Amino acid sequence: MTRTYRVAVIPGDGIGKEVVPEGVRVLEKVAKRHGITLKLDWYDFSSCDYYLKHGRMMPEDWKAQIGGHDAIFFGAVGWPKAVPDHVSLWGSLLLFRRDFDQYVNLRPVKLLPGVPCPLAGRQPGDIDFMVVRENTEGEYSSIGGKMFPGTEREFVVQETVMTRTGIDRVLKYAFELARKRPKRHLTSATKSNGISITMPYWDERVEEMAKAYPDVRWDKYHIDILTANFVLHPDWFDVVVGSNLFGDILSDLGPACAGTIGIAAAANINPERTWPSVFEPVHGSAPDIAGQGIANPIGQIWSGAMMLDHLGEGEAAAAVLKAIETVLAEKTLRTRDLGGNADTVACGKAIAEMI
Numbered sequence: 265m266t267r268t269y270r271v272a273v274i275p276g277d278g279i280g281k282e283v284v285p286e287g288v289r290v291l292e293k294v295a296k297r298h299g300i301t302l303k304l305d306w307y308d309f310s311s312c313d314y315y316l317k318h319g320r321m322m323p324e325d326w327k328a329q330i331g332g333h334d335a336i337f338f339g340a341v342g343w344p345k346a347v348p349d350h351v352s353l354w355g356s357l358l359l360f361r362r363d364f365d366q367y368v369n370l371r372p373v374k375l376l377p378g379v380p381c382p383l384a385g386r387q388p389g390d391i392d393f394m395v396v397r398e399n400t401e402g403e404y405s406s407i408g409g410k411m412f413p414g415t416e417r418e419f420v421v422q423e424t425v426m427t428r429t430g431i432d433r434v435l436k437y438a439f440e441l442a443r444k445r446p447k448r449h450l451t452s453a454t455k456s457n458g459i460s461i462t463m464p465y466w467d468e469r470v471e472e473m474a475k476a477y478p479d480v481r482w483d484k485y486h487i488d489i490l491t492a493n494f495v496l497h498p499d500w501f502d503v504v505v506g507s508n509l510f511g512d513i514l515s516d517l518g519p520a521c522a523g524t525i526g527i528a529a530a531a532n533i534n535p536e537r538t539w540p541s542v543f544e545p546v547h548g549s550a551p552d553i554a555g556q557g558i559a560n561p562i563g564q565i566w567s568g569a570m571m572l573d574h575l576g577e578g579e580a581a582a583a584v585l586k587a588i589e590t591v592l593a594e595k596t597l598r599t600r601d602l603g604g605n606a607d608t609v610a611c612g613k614a615i616a617e618m619i
């Protein structure tokens with residue numbers, strides 16, 4: 265029986281156009297090996313080129329065009345010389361996040377061989393955890409405003425909104441993820457000593473959810489000491505879950521602890537698969553190196569592995585990660601940002617061949 269998935273491929277801008285083809289090269293190879301049929305549809309929208317031609321980032325019927333796909337394989341968006349970043353971002357990725365209800369943002373933090381670790385003395389194997397960020401509510405509500413503007417009494421207020429449904433669904437995802445991993449350990453980010461209403465409520469929901477997962481060991485740390493522990497004791501963590509703001513911070517700090525931006529992968533996930541999820545590298549369009557063919561394609565390729573995992577193709581996903589690790593261990597196959605001399609295509613081809 266072959267499993268068939270429809271994937272919308274969106275290269276976007278800058279190095280997105282260079283690394284996405286390498287991600288696709290690897291996906292096609294691993295699909296062939298594992299009896300998977302991938303139906304790929306390429307789209308030129310959600311890019312600044314599209315904006316310059318049409319005056320908008322995406323066509324009016326974008327949702328009809330890609331909403332029925334199983335996943336979206338995304339490169340990067342942004343070309344600040346031509347289109348301001350807030351226009352390109354709000355006209356594309358943030359619409360996906362909202363309209364496709366991608367309430368989980370997921371980032372693996374894993375130190376791979378051949379990647380210089382900014383934390384002294386850490387070896388591959390020491391750092392291997394996942395950051396789960398709530399992606400739709402919390403601190404990033406737009407509720408609030410300025411009172412008495414321009415006077416001595418001027419003040420601003422911005423509300424944090426945490427719903428029971430919103431918290432529970434991301435916690436459920438995080439506990440399920442922890443349950444599937446060998447360490448079965450979940451850490452919750454909190455700040456209930458200083459934030460006296462929303463954070464105790466978050467803690468309360470964690471405690472409640474934990475009852476359904478007696479096989480998962482869990483703990484909670486205040487965000488201040490938690491960030492310190494990312495740096496001091498990264499080996500402690502397995503699955504780390506946080507609100508929108510705390511998760512935002514942790515999901516940048518985590519990958520930074522495990523090496524360079526060129527290899528970090530990410531996903532915005534709608535776990536029920538009612539809507540497609542987006543799989544994209546952490547890095548942006550990197551205008552400074554775009555067009556030179558030297559970008560590291562590993563962040564994109566790793567995102568492809570996350571996509572396979574999400575689609576239920578765990579074995580294929582593991583095969584991609586193994587191929588990445590094998591290639592990284594070989595200096596000559598690494599791109600320049602990792603001290604090698606391979607170009608984007610050579611690195612992508614090497615990983616595809618390794619599968």
Ligand code: ATP
Nearest residue numbers: 342525526547548549550551552553559560561601
């Ligand atoms: P964003 O706007 O999406 O937050 P950015 O434009 O601030 O991102 P990036 O595009 O990620 O930043 O680039 C940051 C730096 O990292 C740049 O110097 C860029 O060249 C480098 N970089 C990013 N991605 C890669 C990659 N895949 N390979 C090599 N270098 C990269």
Ligand code: MG
Nearest residue numbers: 342548549550
């Ligand atoms: Mg940018």
